[in-house]
Amino acid sequence: MFLQIRALLLVFLATHALGATYSQTDSFVGSSFLSGFSFQAISDPTHGRVNYVNAATASSQNLTFASSDHFVVRADFKNVLSSSGPGRNSVRLQSNKRFTTSVAVFNVRHMPQGCGTWPALWTVGSDWPNQGEIDILEGVNDQGVNQATLHTNSGCTMPSSRSQTGTSTGNNCDVAATNNAGCGVRMNDSRSYGPTFNNNGGGWFAMERTSSYIKVWFWSRQATGIPSDVLNGATSINTGNWGTPTAYFPNNSCPISSKFGAHNIIINLTFCGDWAGSVYGSSGCPSSCVDYVNNNPSAFSNAYFDFAWLKVYG
Numbered sequence: 001m002f003l004q005i006r007a008l009l010l011v012f013l014a015t016h017a018l019g020a021t022y023s024q025t026d027s028f029v030g031s032s033f034l035s036g037f038s039f040q041a042i043s044d045p046t047h048g049r050v051n052y053v054n055a056a057t058a059s060s061q062n063l064t065f066a067s068s069d070h071f072v073v074r075a076d077f078k079n080v081l082s083s084s085g086p087g088r089n090s091v092r093l094q095s096n097k098r099f100t101t102s103v104a105v106f107n108v109r110h111m112p113q114g115c116g117t118w119p120a121l122w123t124v125g126s127d128w129p130n131q132g133e134i135d136i137l138e139g140v141n142d143q144g145v146n147q148a149t150l151h152t153n154s155g156c157t158m159p160s161s162r163s164q165t166g167t168s169t170g171n172n173c174d175v176a177a178t179n180n181a182g183c184g185v186r187m188n189d190s191r192s193y194g195p196t197f198n199n200n201g202g203g204w205f206a207m208e209r210t211s212s213y214i215k216v217w218f219w220s221r222q223a224t225g226i227p228s229d230v231l232n233g234a235t236s237i238n239t240g241n242w243g244t245p246t247a248y249f250p251n252n253s254c255p256i257s258s259k260f261g262a263h264n265i266i267i268n269l270t271f272c273g274d275w276a277g278s279v280y281g282s283s284g285c286p287s288s289c290v291d292y293v294n295n296n297p298s299a300f301s302n303a304y305f306d307f308a309w310l311k312v313y314g
């Protein structure tokens, strides 16, 4: 009896708490981002100074560019904007497929930088916030570090002490109770965001979602001890070998499986708006956010993502 319980416990630990092995289900490299994702030419729900364009416009303006091992997504950096017109042309991509329990690994060479930029890699369900939101990469105005955040409806909180290398910004994930802030974790590696990320050649962001926890990891390109399955984009991975996550969101007092539905992966880049705009004045950036974005196209020549690949495992 004791041995049986111990065996069950070991199985539980192996499959739930300590990570698990997964096989690749999806691989996005170069032009397969264009077949696996759809352009969302929508108005930004976060009120950014942005004009999300469709696939034809993105292609003709070279805002998306695919080669054998690069997929580049950028904002326009050529045009001065009329203050009465729409915002700066940019791209918002949504995966055609939805994912529940899975691991996503992003190999990113470069992320958008520039005053006023607000880039994000994240996942979200169709009914926000009831199906939850998981932000893997997000920040504003070039100010690191990266922050990973969960957004939910009520009834999802995180333990104040947990096994992660990052620092919590708050432990209530409920958007209504936190003025939409959710429960964030700031990464303790300065290379995780913005110009510092880019100057170090980028790196890998990974998110593991099971029915009992969500974990996010970051490894700089220059880090030592990068797990070989991450480094090589292996077809089989073992998250149990990835070490302490940067951000750990366990289900102690958050029923992960009911707070998070089927999620699309989203890649977007906006400007100003609810976050980048509201803190612009204290960011050390010049002028006002909207004026800067309207009048300084060349300041956005580095406002692009360059992906080596994105792989999803299940």
Ligand SMILES: *[C@@H]1O[C@H](CO)[C@@H](O)[C@H](O)[C@H]1NC(C)=O
Residues within 6 Å of the ligand: 062, 065, 072
């Ligand atoms: C389009 O963008 C790619 C990636 O940034 C760049 O290498 C290429 O030169 C651009 N093409 C044109 C015509 O500007």
Ligand SMILES: *[C@@H]1O[C@H](CO)[C@@H](O)[C@H](O)[C@H]1NC(C)=O
Residues within 6 Å of the ligand: 164, 165, 166, 188, 189, 190
């Ligand atoms: C981040 O935190 C971990 C664990 O506390 C520590 O080992 C590591 O040195 C820290 N890294 C940085 C860049 O501060």
Ligand SMILES: *[C@@H]1O[C@H](CO)[C@@H](O)[C@H](O)[C@H]1NC(C)=O
Residues within 6 Å of the ligand: 016, 211, 212, 251, 252, 253, 254, 255, 257
């Ligand atoms: C956490 O998730 C596991 C696996 O799904 C489940 O067995 C357990 O009951 C959950 N714990 C809580 C407190 O919801």
Ligand SMILES: *[C@@H]1O[C@H](CO)[C@@H](O)[C@H](O)[C@H]1NC(C)=O
Residues within 6 Å of the ligand: 044, 045, 046, 048, 118, 119, 120, 268, 269, 270
């Ligand atoms: C992307 O869109 C979502 C809302 O759909 C928003 O929460 C997020 O801030 C946006 N970020 C960017 C970079 O557009």
